[in-house]
Amino acid sequence: MPDETEYGRGESLLSQLTSRVVGQAHAMGKIVPYVQMHQAGLAPEGRPAGVFLLLGPTGTGKTRTVEALADVLHGSEKHLLRVDCGEFQMEHEVAKLIGAPPGYLGHRETPPMLTQNKLTAAASENCNLSLVLFDEIEKAAPSMTRLLLGVLDKAALRLGDNTTVNFERTLIFLTSNIGARELRKELAPDFGFESMTPAPAAKASAGTSANALATGDDPSGSKLDRIGAGAVRRKFPPEFVNRIDAVITYRQLGGNELVAILDQQLDALERHIEKRLDDRAFSLRVEESARSFLLAKGTSTEYGARELKRTILRSVTQPLAALISNDEIEPGTEVRVSKRPESDKLTFEVEPWEEN
Numbered sequence: 001m002p003d004e005t006e007y008g009r010g011e012s013l014l015s016q017l018t019s020r021v022v023g024q025a026h027a028m029g030k031i032v033p034y035v036q037m038h039q040a041g042l043a044p045e046g047r048p049a050g051v052f053l054l055l056g057p058t059g060t061g062k063t064r065t066v067e068a069l070a071d072v073l074h075g076s077e078k079h080l081l082r083v084d085c086g087e088f089q090m091e092h093e094v095a096k097l098i099g100a101p102p103g104y105l106g107h108r109e110t111p112p113m114l115t116q117n118k119l120t121a122a123a124s125e126n127c128n129l130s131l132v133l134f135d136e137i138e139k140a141a142p143s144m145t146r147l148l149l150g151v152l153d154k155a156a157l158r159l160g161d162n163t164t165v166n167f168e169r170t171l172i173f174l175t176s177n178i179g180a181r182e183l184r185k186e187l188a189p190d191f192g193f194e195s196m197t198p199a200p201a202a203k204a205s206a207g208t209s210a211n212a213l214a215t216g217d218d219p220s221g222s223k224l225d226r227i228g229a230g231a232v233r234r235k236f237p238p239e240f241v242n243r244i245d246a247v248i249t250y251r252q253l254g255g256n257e258l259v260a261i262l263d264q265q266l267d268a269l270e271r272h273i274e275k276r277l278d279d280r281a282f283s284l285r286v287e288e289s290a291r292s293f294l295l296a297k298g299t300s301t302e303y304g305a306r307e308l309k310r311t312i313l314r315s316v317t318q319p320l321a322a323l324i325s326n327d328e329i330e331p332g333t334e335v336r337v338s339k340r341p342e343s344d345k346l347t348f349e350v351e352p353w354e355e356n
């Protein structure tokens, strides 16, 4: 793979992305070549550098993928231009994206949301590729599809004031939940919650539907892709579908992936404590019992990993914050978090820190 150094820390773009977005390696594998084509100067002209439609169940990493790419390419997860299509359900709201023509009522009050400046600002010194995310496109009014057609086809968006925004140096991500119900049925017709909670002994058995399906190169992956593609064809006109470079179906996350995501989020919390609390920093140790509790509370077949963050916030971050504000955590100590069988909450114990 070329480019081992360009993205810093000597890691390839692919491995940086797959470590951030767990269990969806097949998706990263489809996106990375388009970034490389752009970097190598080999992307076709007159169209966006890449157009991707990300499908699949909620909380499986679709939005996270674009955020991770923004982080790797531009240094921040927020460094992207995001259009939340749920805000454009009415035709007149879609018009706000391009602004009203001069002379029309409201011309001055409605500057276009998608301007060349905003697009350029979404690139960075490190990388001149802007990431544009149209989140949950199925929620937008039909005129959004028409507006997008021009963008996907010619990389051009004509604004209300007749100027044109050039989308050649952009990767466009469309996300959607269409087909999600069918996909879930296919993934796990009678998939109870128990099967998602990783029993230590069951970890290695890739035979369970969740684990097998979340690996990305599972045998039925192509079937999921077919279901996704069918749903897309029913929902969008062919000229729209034809302009998409890759329709990528995200896999339902299995027990092992959820464990990895929990570890990732707890690591992030530890790093945050180290970095942001500075001289009040302490070390955090979350025991296995607490991890199982967080996992059971924060994940479900239906919502994927979506609840994990919130569960960590409520069950770990907030109690920690209370301890900090009550001066109960001495800097340099270790806070051990565990779950006792008799309690329905986590227990926090502050101990002198011993390096081992």
Ligand SMILES: Nc1ncnc2c1ncn2[C@@H]1O[C@H](COP(=O)(O)OP(=O)(O)OP(=O)(O)O)[C@@H](O)[C@H]1O
Pocket: 020, 021, 022, 023, 024, 056, 057, 058, 059, 060, 061, 062, 063, 064, 065, 175, 176, 177, 261, 304, 305, 306, 307, 309
């Ligand atoms: N594959 C994953 N790897 C790492 N974290 C994940 C993954 N999937 C979900 N998460 C966690 O869950 C949160 C929600 O995921 P994300 O926003 O990507 O869901 P989504 O697939 O876009 O769902 P929706 O269809 O509801 O928009 C993320 O911020 C991240 O913390």
Ligand SMILES: [Mg+2]
Pocket: 062, 063, 064, 135, 175
């Ligand atoms: Mg999303």
